[in-house]
Amino acid sequence: MKNNTLLAVFLFLTATTVFAQEDFNKWSIDFGAGVNKATEPYSLGFDQNQMSDLALEVGARYMFNDRFGLRADFGYADIQPSSGSFDFESEFMRFGVQGVANLGSIMNFRDWTNRFNLLGHAGVSYGRNKTQFVSETDQFIGITGGLTPQFKITDRFALNLNITAMAFDSADLTWDGASDGTRRGFDHKMFTTTLGLSVYLGDNEQHADFVDNSKVKQLEKEVEEIEGRLAKLESDLQDDDRDGVPNYIDTEPNTPTGIRVDSKGRAIDVNKNGIPDDMESALNKTFLTQETAEESGMMGDNANQLAKTLLNEGYVNVYFKFDSTQPEIYSFDAVNYMVTYMRNNPDATAKLTGYADQVGNTEYNNTLSERRAKKVYDILVNAGIDEGRLEYQGGGVDESVDANAKEARNIVRRVTFELN
Structure with a gap:
């Protein structure tokens, strides 16, 4: 009878265990510093043809699960003239919201590595470019996208290399600010590459970026959970003090032999x-x-x-x-x-x-x-x-x-x- 009961419970638990418990952190703060290259358009005689000027960025990211999330970020770029260009200096700032895809989880990286990961991101940005030639700040909107390879240092920190491409529309001026923009639609382009750190927040041991939710791992977890429940059930059905009341409802599990008890195992x-x-x-x-x-x-x-x-x-x-x-x-x-x-x-x-x-x-x-x-x-x-x-x-x-x-x-x- 007892074996039949355990088998029935085992089948029930197997049938109802569908979704894996999300025992991972979802929030992170991402920092980065590197270089930028603002491509066309420039005024005649102005140019920035090297990818060497300072770029900074910081973002707050929330992962809905181990595959998809949302990121709000701020970026700064200092645009300096290249050799042979007329002198100018521009300061560019952007604010954006991007969707994030954990490509490492989607492509099952966890089957072969627990250290390396890859994120993809894309979204919209609002930009402001300040130059020395005009008093007003040029404003425009655009689209942003890129890839972020990651390397996990610990469960709390990961190195990231963020490679981002941006295209902006509605600009009134060129990057240098010396003349009007060409207004060809998304003609202002910029590329940035930053090296930085992801700081993972939360009480769990792992973050969604590196949690192992592969099918093999999930099956192992489900079997482990079922085995634990069956072991607990078997323990609960024991009657350690031999008073006729199973442990799981026995409020006095150490009643001496021969003492009469009520339905909850309490001595009368x-x-x-x-x-x-x-x-x-x-x-x-x-x-x-x-x-x-x-x-x-x-x-x-x-x-x-x-x-x-x-x-x-x-x-x-x-x-x-x-x-x-x-x-x-x-x-x-x-x-x-x-x-x-x-x-x-x-x-x-x-x-x-x-x-x-x-x-x-x-x-x-x-x-x-x-x-x-x-x-x-x-x-x-x-x-x-x-x-x-x-x-x-x-x-x-x-x-x-x-x-x-x-x-x-x-x-x-x-x-x-x-x-x-």
């Missing part, structure tokens, strides 16, 4: 005194009552002093799970030991002190330690001990054990007794 406690009913009767038989002790001659001063010593010296404590105020089931032996002593010594009073381990916020742990002491106090009162004979307090964090030792921390999450 009809009188709400904090002690499971099946354990309560067994504990009453285990520990001596006043009458049986006197009859057997075991309640003399020596026995009474021994019990007090065990309680005061910390041999008998109530222990708790991490971040919990519910005593461990086995600790009810200690609670019953205390109840028995208080019943047999009606003049005795006691102070209960709770403690917490070093994990977490100190202020919270101080409160938790007091809540643990109050919980044991309530159990003792519900068991018939007069509340006037009891007091409780929080002892805060017990730092006597190594904070990194999980097992050692178990012994400091406790409530101790001090008898008077």
